[in-house]
Amino acid sequence: MSRDWPAVDEIIRTVEEFLGAIANQLDGRDRYDALCARYLLNVARRELSEGAEIDERELNMLEAFLEESGSLKELQGKLGQSIRAGTYDEKWQQVFDLVMTHVTNNVMVSRPDKLESEHRGDSMPTKEVR
Amino acid sequence: MEGDPDLNLAETQRNRRLLDAVRRRFGERASIDNLDSAMLGGSNRTILFDLCGQDGSARRLVLRQETYELPQSPFLAPNQQFRLLELVHHIGIPVPKPVFELDDADGLGRGYVVECVYGETLPKRLMNDLEFSSARSRFATECGEILARLHAIDPTGASFLVNVPDSKDPVAAQTARYDSYSEAYPAIELGLRWLHIHRPQPRKNHLLHGDFRNGNLIVDRRGIRAVLDWECAHLGDPMEDIGWLCTRSWRFGNPERPVGGIGTKGEFAAAYHSNGGAQIDWEAVHWWEVFGLVRWAILNVMQAHGHISGQRRDIPFAACGRNICVIEYDLMMTLSGDYD
Structure with a gap:
């Protein structure tokens, strides 16, 4: 870890600004690529800042729900297999809330502007669904 | 370059x-x-x-x-x-x-x-530019007219589509594609499960475009000039084409206008019926809208997979990978009834 400036967050922000500025001078495919590249850096900056904490929270949540341990990817795979097998058909609301938490966490990193106000904090939906 | x-x-x-x-x-x-x-x-x-x-x-x-x-x-x-x-x-x-x-x-x-057909395909321009104001007023009606005529075509003329996986079982086709990428997306699984549980009654097969939506239509100031991108055509329930057209992702931030973010379902239905289209089963259309969100999420998994695997490296395809959760969010909100 270097102490030199700019810090990694600032480096990413600087390149994002550059891509945003250059996109305005481009058109067609080049402009679209530049905007996509800026978007990806935007995601990377948020993930560097919040990703580890989100992953840890999700791992704890999944371990509690599935009552087993493993890596985040393994447990997400097991959750998916169980949903497909119908294991949670009678616990639809619980599994729905769990998956909604996972999805809103990802959207918080990728496109927080797309979240409805009730999902921009820590609160999770409680509406009954079936 | x-x-x-x-x-x-x-x-x-x-x-x-x-x-x-x-x-x-x-x-x-x-x-x-x-x-x-x-x-x-x-x-x-x-x-x-x-x-x-x-x-x-x-x-x-x-x-x-x-x-x-x-x-x-x-x-x-x-x-x-x-x-x-x-x-x-x-x-x-x-x-x-x-x-x-x-x-x-x-x-x-x-x-x-x-x-070449001249015109505009970019949804945001079609939705906002002044020059398309007249075309916008007819958009849903023209979509209804075109789909009614397409669905009226004798499907035996396209019998080579019988063996397309989507012609046999669209949910199974999506599931097989999703499985081929070996990635875990619990929300996609939840969507597939919901589709499985709530599957509508099967209907007689018709010729479907399979990707009829704002973005695949060339429009000029007079209206729709051409329907593009027939690579997803197959045989199936006409409600599928209608559901895909109205899927939230194709409303491009204008959700109160279900037909491509431009028109209403009422405008569409009136034109569809008056051009010989069958009675629209809106409950089935809703099921197909959910199907559309699941399918669009899986298509984004496909694009991200192509980038990560190195077979189709491309910046927009990389961005697709981070768009999956946004589609999943729309899916979850639709399943909960918060979105229509």
Whole structure:
């Protein structure tokens, strides 16, 4: 870890600004690529800042729900297999809330502007669904 | 990309082969000019060019080259797309007129050439630009007219679509594609499970476009000029095309206008019925809208997979990977009833 400036967050922000500025001078495919590249850096900056904490929270949540341990990817795979097998058909609301938490966490990193106000904090939906 | 010698060489070689392909069909004195490439599509590379005759005439054409050739491809082979274009063009559905199909001697891979249709496809421009205000007022009506005419076509004319996985079982087809990427997306699983549990009664098969939506329609100030992108065509329930057209992702931030972010379901239904379309089962359409969100999420998994695997590296495809959760969010909100 270097102490030199700019810090990694600032480096990413600087390149994002550059891509945003250059996109305005481009058109067609080049402009679209530049905007996509800026978007990806935007995601990377948020993930560097919040990703580890989100992953840890999700791992704890999944371990509690599935009552087993493993890596985040393994447990997400097991959750998916169980949903497909119908294991949670009678616990639809619980599994729905769990998956909604996972999805809103990802959207918080990728496109927080797309979240409805009730999902921009820590609160999770409680509406009954079936 | 001017500085990349490999790309320049490939482009020069492709242009030379395209010229040869044109001369094999239109004579040795034919030439090509004004080549331009459109954005990389989901399954095709699109090259626009002028076919110039010796009398000085020029005809703007479009080469569509297949770029997605992996197993579990959700797209029809180009020769099937070409046959379909010939069929629907003959019947009078507005499509780019098919010109010729590539063959092995062309050395350009699989693809075909159609006539260029001028107009706009970018949804945000269609939704907001003043010049399309008149076209917007007729958009949902024209969608209803076109889909009613398409769904009225005798599907035996497109019997080569019978073996397309989506013609047999659309949910199973999506599941198989999703499984082929070996990635875990619990929200997609939840969507697939919901679709499985709430599946509507099967209906008689009709010819479906399979990707009829804002973004795949060429529009000018008068209205819809052409329906593009027939690579997802198959046989199935007409409600599927209607559900896909109304899927939230194609409303582009204008959710209160379900028909492509521009028109209403009432406008669409009136035109669909008055042009011979069957009674619309809105409950089934809702199921197909959920299906549409699941399908669109899986298509984004496919694009991200193509980028990560190195088979189709592309910045927008990388961005697709981070768009999946946004579609999943729409899916979850739709399942909960918070979104219509």
